[in-house]
Structure formats: C-alpha cells, structure tokens
Amino acid sequence: MAVPKRKTTKSRRNMRRSHHALGKVNVVIDPITGDYKLPHHINVDGSYNNRQVVIANKNDSVDETAAETL
Helix, strand or coil, rough: CCCCCCCCEEEEEHHHHCCCCCCCCCECCCCCCEEEEECCCCCCCEEECCCCCCCCCHHHHCCHHHHCCC
C-alpha cells in the first residue's frame, strides 16, 4: 500500500490547489427582454438571435410544487 513518506505541508497543499478555483460565469443581459442569460443559449421565452426558435406550451411549464420535491 502506498503511504506518503513525509507529511504534506499546508503551503505545498495550497500551491497544488491554486488551480482548482472556479471561474467567473459570463452572463449577458438580453437586449429585448432584459433578462440575464448565458451567451449562445436561448432565452427563457424560446428566442435566439432575435428569432423565435422554441414555441413554449402552457403544459411545458414546471410546476413549482413538483420542483421543490426534487
């Protein structure tokens, strides 16, 4: 079984973890609806690049009580 010969110091441990930080999320404001969205993704209303891509049905909406139980 592999066992470390010496204790890893806090400095060496933290230097190893220096690249583990999460990056910033690039969020843009949609010029039409004013909502926040990720670039190159469709909006909440189903439009992308000023075109309607997805037609949302009333039955497709997520029930809030069902989402809370998940």
